[in-house]
Amino acid sequence: MSDSKGMDVTSNNDIIVVSGLPRSGTSLMMQMLQNGGVEVVTDQVRTADPDNPLGYLEYEAVKEIGKDASWLPQTRGKAFKMISLLIYHLPPTERYRILFMERDPEEVLRSQEAMLRRLKRSAAPHAEMLESYRIHLEHLDAWLKTRSDMTVLRVEYKNLVEQPGVQSKRISDFLGLSLDVDRMSSAVDPALYRNRNQSMT
Amino acid sequence: MSKVTIEPNLYESAKKAAELAGYSSVDEFVAHCLESEIRRLKVESAESQVADQLRGLGYLN
Numbered sequence A: 001m002s003d004s005k006g007m008d009v010t011s012n013n014d015i016i017v018v019s020g021l022p023r024s025g026t027s028l029m030m031q032m033l034q035n036g037g038v039e040v041v042t043d044q045v046r047t048a049d050p051d052n053p054l055g056y057l058e059y060e061a062v063k064e065i066g067k068d069a070s071w072l073p074q075t076r077g078k079a080f081k082m083i084s085l086l087i088y089h090l091p092p093t094e095r096y097r098i099l100f101m102e103r104d105p106e107e108v109l110r111s112q113e114a115m116l117r118r119l120k121r122s123a124a125p126h127a128e129m130l131e132s133y134r135i136h137l138e139h140l141d142a143w144l145k146t147r148s149d150m151t152v153l154r155v156e157y158k159n160l161v162e163q164p165g166v167q168s169k170r171i172s173d174f175l176g177l178s179l180d181v182d183r184m185s186s187a188v189d190p191a192l193y194r195n196r197n198q199s200m201t
Numbered sequence B: 001m002s003k004v005t006i007e008p009n010l011y012e013s014a015k016k017a018a019e020l021a022g023y024s025s026v027d028e029f030v031a032h033c034l035e036s037e038i039r040r041l042k043v044e045s046a047e048s049q050v051a052d053q054l055r056g057l058g059y060l061n
Helices: A026-036 A060-064 A084-089 A105-118 A126-144 A157-162 A164-175 A181-185 A190-200 B008-021 B026-057
Strands: A015-020 A079-083 A096-102 A150-156
Touching (some): A015 A026, A015 A084, A026 A096, A026 A157, A060 A079, A096 A164, A105 A126, A150 A157, A150 A164
Parallel strands (some): A015 A079, A015 A096, A096 A150
């Protein structure tokens, strides 16, 4: 595990989890946190590509958390990215602050389908997949309410792109950290996301 | 209303469980059990499809 060095802004041992569906803005959120001074846990195994030109900022061990969560205590006070389906595997032995990215499911799915085409992999029928995501998110939402070790802040992707300053402050307050809000905001490149949306239509 | 046939022993168990849990009737208890199980299966199937999609995208092993 290599952690990007951040400023000394961590005031607690809660683990920061950036989550949501893939293509909902989780990488952008990780870049913002990193810019703001949070140590992000990443191994750089999955590098930048046309789908994520600024990199994924992922940590491979996250994918295996169902089998091995021994690395988790080392991430206290730091942030890592975890897709929504894996949140169920987070053990109640830690405290988590979850930044949950939300984005129009149509946009998310179209972006995923474009990514699957580039990877030359098959996609499930669009309507079926949308319904499955709806059921999953509804179930996860109810499940999260049963976990007293998890505090969740939902962040709309659209708001993040349109009002990065406001959202950065909101995120900093939620985490209880003195993050560099201006530097966080600078991670948002509206042009990049506008282009992405146009290329998806 | 449709009717479902179950074994007498299972009916007796259901009757006792319904009384213990405070259901007004065995019918209400059985309907609730079925609804819960159908919901569980629906979530299981949906999340299995989500997992397949995420695997394809490289977000799951």
